Amino acid sequence: MKTYIARRLLALVPVALVVATVAFTLIHLAPGDPASVIAGPDATAEEVARIQRQLGLDAPFHVQLLRWYGRLVQGDLGQSIFLRRPVLEAIVDRVEPTLLLTLYAMLIAVLVGVPSGVVSARHHNTATDQALMSVALIGISIPNFLLGLLLILAFSVWLGWFPVAGYSPLEYGWLLTLRSLTLPAAALGLVQSALIARIARSAMLDVLREQFIVAGRAKGLAEHTVVYKHALKNAMIATVTVIGISFAILISGSVVVEQVFNIPGLGRLIISAVLRRDYPVIQGVVLCIAGVYMLVNLAIDLSYLLFDPRVRYQ
């Protein structure tokens, strides 16, 4: 078991290196000298020189790359050009709405998706199954921002149940926060739930065909014991994988949804950074999100130790 954990951790290193390098090269991909691209056409020669010094762009490429790694290891994500404060600070400032939105969306996605998939599998090839899977297919075909706009139209404009947009910070009360996040979380979560439903259904179907299930039925176990106690537990591996990956997808999906609902989170941060060519912020946010993604994957891999006995004895 220990070697499994060690191997997983070690496997992270080269990936992390690639991630850091990709984030670093973003500044250099733009046509033209990076400093003047960042400073913008409105900058004087002194401003361009200042940015060059501030970002260390006057050093040769490999030196810059090494310095970049060094700073990352220390947790220094650089200084935002527009906001004039450390990137890490700007990110921490905006994590609350994005995190809450992602968790809320995750909740919706799992609570809607898993039962749908399981029920669908249980009633395989009946009308219920067809209906649920058709809905699921529509679900994965609709962009989350479009669903967001439609939800606003239905629930805010016509029914007035929820605010049209905006985020109520936790300090004003968690109930208000939940209310302001419901439509965006629904937009994110429902789309994701369709995917989870499809995969949960597939996983359940695969497991239900397995020998031990057939044996269980032959033994005379009640149908619901077979399905819910034995099959579900085994289907959890695949489902947990998808849930974990969904988390990362939801974080990135929140980028778009935050724009629709005007939520001041990481999504809005990276979009305004792109429009202002604030590269340190773009790099910082991209790194953080990729970092979370890698950690989530690691957590999933480690969770197999719990769910899949075969892994434990590798």
Place this chain on the structure above:
Amino acid sequence: MSVVALPHAVTTRRAAPSWLRLLARRRSTLIGLGLVGVALVVGLLAPLLAGDPLRIDVARRLTAPGQAHWFGTDDVGRDVWSRVVYGARLSLLVGAAVVALSFVIGLACGLTAGYYRRLDNPVMRVMDGLMAFPAIILAIALMASLGPSVLNVVVAIGIVYAPRVARIVRGSVLVIRETAYVEAARALGASDVVVVARHVLPNCLSPVIVQASFVFAAAVLTEAALSFLGVGVPPYVPSWGNILAEGRLYLQQAPWLVLYPGGAIMLTIFGLNLLGDGLRDLLDPRLRGVAAERTS
């Protein structure tokens, strides 16, 4: 995502006519094909079907759908039907180009990694690294560097999806490489290039083709999202994403600005997904199940 690609029995016989028949048998796949077909036709025949999507006619701003303007007009009087039609053209163009680009890169990387054992690790680590960035985040960051244009959107989304293709190709290649057929060819002295081109490549194509439809759908979605956010194609290029972005200011007064382009996106992607599902069930029954679901 841990995709284990299990290729079907390795044959060198082309199976074209029979799969077409099989395809036609599944109703949902047909519907998918139909929707995609409609989108293709609309996109290709755009100049014939629609007026000028850029024509501003302020006197007629925000008119509801009717005789003169089937989908109504937007806030500067542009015809929404024309914009949606040209948006279809753009989406299809971007989708096809992204599929082409990501497949070229993906095949190249996947073949190399799968065939040459020593290159496997480095190439796949790079692919893993790229996949550690969620698709839209990486696309946004790349667009920040490259700047808004249709070509850059294609490049950015192509780079984002290439690793996913590469991974599938590699999986296939790893298995095919060990088959007797390939070993025999190598024993007979065929060069690497010939072996790969003539024997490995054709046999790893079917899981790849299954992905084509999904990558196409993902490209259309991602382009719409990028344009909606304002970091995709330039604002004067009619794109479904752009139209939605401009339309949301008038959600209450002019819901047609959101409903029609939104409907177009949904139907196109729905069709592509149906088609993809059908292709997958058809070409690779053993891929049905957890392993093959695309997750982003």
Place this chain on the structure above:
Amino acid sequence: MHAVVVALVVFLALVAPVGASEQPRAGGVFRAAMIGEPPTLDLHTTTAVIVQQITWHIYETLFTYDKQYNAVPMLVESYTTADGGRTYLFKLRRGVKFHNGKEMTAADVVVSLKRWGRLATPGKAVWRNVEGVEARDPYTVAMLLKEPSGALLAAFARPNNGAAIYPKEIVEAAGDQPVKEYVGTGPYRFVEHKPDRHIRLARFKDYVARAEAPNGPSGRRTAYLDEILFIPVPDVAVRLAGVETGEYHYGQQIKQDQYDRVKTLPQLTPGIIKPAGWATAVLNHKQGLMTDKRIRQAFQAALDMEPILAAGFGHKAFYRVDGSLMHVEQPQWYSKAGVELYNQKNPAKARALLKEAGYSGTPVRWITTKEYQYMYSNALVAKQQLEEAGFKVDLQVVDWATLVQRRNKPEVYDVFSTAITFNPEPAYNTGVQCNWPGWWCNDEKERWLDSVARESEPRKRKAMWDKVQQHFYEDAGRIKFGDFFTLDVTRKDVRGYTPTNELALWNVWLAR
């Protein structure tokens, strides 16, 4: 006994709520939804209206306007003139405190005025006529002019890019760079600026108000609100939605299309600001395509203003196709000079002019923004009209803060979008200034403008102003699209608020 009790109860029931809602009450955090981030908080350095709207709660000027746009004393106690109007002696109010506890003295005023004269657009215009300014004693400032000026006090009263009085140490520390601290004498003090989140102001407890009753922005300013939060909300739909749901108390620049709907909502009060100003495209006279007069004239000839304005302002009640640079609401300045060149709708003439100028199809670089939604719509419609006349237009959309920065660099644009807000004094009207982006400079025009500033006789001033406006059109100095009025929205529990361009939140309170 019974009857007395009943009568008492009835009396109290009638009196109490009436009293409670009419009396201003202190308290509350006011949330104002603004169009975006301000480019700076240093009032001397920019004409951007959003900067003035936020900072004039922090800073004060020597004079200010009353409701009739007369310049009346604000930080000044009294003043005298001498030497035929060439010398002004300003006696400052005593005991006026800065937010950092220091008392305001003549030294602070002199240093601030000098900086304003160096950096601000109206300041530079005024300073052409200034011989010197000095502190005679701690509470007296002397201003020596080259020629007498009828417009000096109006210039000091002007809120936009105004002559704010800063503490001497802060001015000296900053020099010509933006100030690092925002300290003034106003009823609210600066607390913090979190970019993209808010700018927080809090009541200044030691504020010394004037004694007179409020009259427009002049007179007594009382800070009823505990705090004011200026929140950047670039999306106009979200701005309005936020006021509807109560997240914000006030939303500025609401789309005029929404007026009919807003009128019907019980929790909202719409405010029409009429006139707000005139929408304009500013041409770059320093570098680029627009340095050629024929190309400018072609630009001017091709435009049809009605659809441009309709696209930007929607509702017909919110715009006016009118060429006069001062509004019809200002009859003493309203002019028809040169107006035959306004709204020509003549693409053929434009085409001919372009041919004459040898225009080879180089794209006209036009910077605009969506944060002021109308600017984008104006530009979009104008672009199509220009292209039909043979121009090629490259429309660049950025956020407002970036536009304000970029318009200072002549290398990067040919045209930018903005609006000239209503101002009662034509001499310092930004739209005709030389020392302002676009750099429309012309010796004769500057002389006429100076005369407008210096003359006191109204008819002579008007005659000079007519000349300026005539030249504005003949030279195609800048392009006026038309007059517009803006819509802002407040919640019903906001009291004491009068809609104006400048946005005054003192004397405003929140009902319970």
